[in-house]
Amino acid sequence: METPDSASQAWAIEVQGLTKSFGNHLALKGVELRVREGEFLTIFGPNGSGKTTLIKVLATIMKPSSGNVRVAGFDLRDSPVPIRRKIGVVSHQTFLYDDLTAFENLKFYGRMYDVPNLEARIHEVITKVGLASRLHHQVRTLSRGMQQRLSIARAVLHRPSIMLLDEPETGLDQYATARLREVLDTLSAENGTVIMTTHRLEYGLEMGDQVAILAGGRIAYQESKQSLDVDSLRQTYYRLTGTTR
Amino acid sequence: MKKFLGKVLTILWKDILSELRTRDIVVSVLVFALLVIVIFNFAFEPERVGLVAAGILWVALTFAGVLGLSRSFVLEKDKDCLEGLMLCPVDREVIYFGKMLGSLTFILVVAVIVLPIFFILFNLPIFRPELVLIVVLATIGFASVGTLFSALAVNTKAREIMLPILFFPIVAPVIIAAVKATGLVFAGESWSSLSSWLQIMAAFDIIFLVVSSLVFEFIVEE
Numbered sequence: 001m002e003t004p005d006s007a008s009q010a011w012a013i014e015v016q017g018l019t020k021s022f023g024n025h026l027a028l029k030g031v032e033l034r035v036r037e038g039e040f041l042t043i044f045g046p047n048g049s050g051k052t053t054l055i056k057v058l059a060t061i062m063k064p065s066s067g068n069v070r071v072a073g074f075d076l077r078d079s080p081v082p083i084r085r086k087i088g089v090v091s092h093q094t095f096l097y098d099d100l101t102a103f104e105n106l107k108f109y110g111r112m113y114d115v116p117n118l119e120a121r122i123h124e125v126i127t128k129v130g131l132a133s134r135l136h137h138q139v140r141t142l143s144r145g146m147q148q149r150l151s152i153a154r155a156v157l158h159r160p161s162i163m164l165l166d167e168p169e170t171g172l173d174q175y176a177t178a179r180l181r182e183v184l185d186t187l188s189a190e191n192g193t194v195i196m197t198t199h200r201l202e203y204g205l206e207m208g209d210q211v212a213i214l215a216g217g218r219i220a221y222q223e224s225k226q227s228l229d230v231d232s233l234r235q236t237y238y239r240l241t242g243t244t245r
Numbered sequence: 246m247k248k249f250l251g252k253v254l255t256i257l258w259k260d261i262l263s264e265l266r267t268r269d270i271v272v273s274v275l276v277f278a279l280l281v282i283v284i285f286n287f288a289f290e291p292e293r294v295g296l297v298a299a300g301i302l303w304v305a306l307t308f309a310g311v312l313g314l315s316r317s318f319v320l321e322k323d324k325d326c327l328e329g330l331m332l333c334p335v336d337r338e339v340i341y342f343g344k345m346l347g348s349l350t351f352i353l354v355v356a357v358i359v360l361p362i363f364f365i366l367f368n369l370p371i372f373r374p375e376l377v378l379i380v381v382l383a384t385i386g387f388a389s390v391g392t393l394f395s396a397l398a399v400n401t402k403a404r405e406i407m408l409p410i411l412f413f414p415i416v417a418p419v420i421i422a423a424v425k426a427t428g429l430v431f432a433g434e435s436w437s438s439l440s441s442w443l444q445i446m447a448a449f450d451i452i453f454l455v456v457s458s459l460v461f462e463f464i465v466e467e
Contacts, residue, residue, distance in 0.1 A: 084334035095329025112333035
């Protein structure tokens with residue numbers, strides 16, 4: 001059984017000099033980032049700034065081109081499998097199979113993660129996202145908001161200690177946003193770590209303890225929430241990303 | 246090993262369940278294979294059929310098989326389910342073997358339906374155990390290479406064209422060996438005369454199962 005490096009355990013996520021290129025295009029140009037256990041970091045950035053690429057690298061879906069990344073104390077290159085056990089990912093895509101029912105989707109992912117007492121856990125998470133009455137409905141028959149709620153259930157099924165959220169509010173209705181908030185509050189109460197990307201400044205500032213701005217493939221700004229208000233964040237964001245209202 | 250196999254079978258279970266709901270792969274592959282056999286049945290004179298029967302059978306199975314293989318990762322691409330699979334705490338080889346077993350199962354199901362119809366239409370002996378082994382070995386070869394290239398092609402714009410272009414040159418040795426071995430079976434030859442073709446197919450299967458499972462990681466992560 002692989003164990004995390006004890007020197008890195010205080011940091012849930014450590015990123016040093018991370019680059020990721022696609023052919024000649026450099027999407028991440030030396031990202032430096034540290035997130036403590038229990039912290040909620042919101043990363044803002046315009047389209048094409050590298051937010052999704054960063055989440056995919058942290059989630060072990062993509063290999064970094066260079067740099068060092070440690071998640072939950074494990075090195076990304078050497079120990080991707082233990083990292084995957086520790087993380088839950090909610091993206092704007094649901095990762096759900098349309099032709100299977102909600103129950104079958106959760107059963108499939110639960111088996112892949114070796115979730116103990118799987119059926120009881122499925123009922124627990126499906127109730128938490130308010131979809132108990134739709135448990136045996138095919139995913140294709142659920143609305144976009146319901147599918148995204150089911151996606152949240154999928155992401156927390158194996159009790160991850162780190163959540164990676166890539167613009168999770170996309171397609172969420174108010175009810176689903178509230179359920180996501182509850183799930184994240186529960187995770188925070190259990191000292192869970194969250195990294196969330198978004199381009200909605202108010203929403204991201206409200207959710208996070210720390211905020212960072214990813215611009216041009218680099219972390220151009222990182223600050224604690226206490227020293228910030230929406231207006232000053234907005235000005236900094238527009239200045240660093242070169243975007244306008 | 247037990248855990249590895251358990252995860253592979255979980256992916257297979259998911260693919261079979263999905264297929265039972267939609268019948269996307271088996272029905273399209275089956276219809277294509279049957280059409281090819283029926284058309285060839287009318288194209289050749291009965292006395293010449295014996296010479297070309299093996300070729301007809303493998304044209305039907307391989308071209309139909311490509312249809313099924315191309316669908317294999319299209320289902321995973323929908324809603325980015327492949328990324329969901331890649332998030333699971335398993336090595337990439339598990340995903341490869343799970344998907345490969347799914348494709349293998351669907352092609353074998355089609356073969357089980359197609360073969361008796363083929364024998365009846367072409368007036369050939371119904372069952373020869375040698376033929377079962379040839380079909381299984383050749384299908385493993387198709388599925389091992391096809392799963393890899395299906396994962397590669399699914400991210401390209403012209404995936405329907407890309408898969409056959411990549412697939413057929415690589416599986417040519419298996420197709421040739423299968424056609425030759427099947428021709429010998431139809432001619433009533435003994436096991437010993439087939440052995441060299443069977444060995445070629447077995448060697449191909451082993452090499453490409455190992456190579457494809459190792460290369461798969463780079464294809465899905467890059």
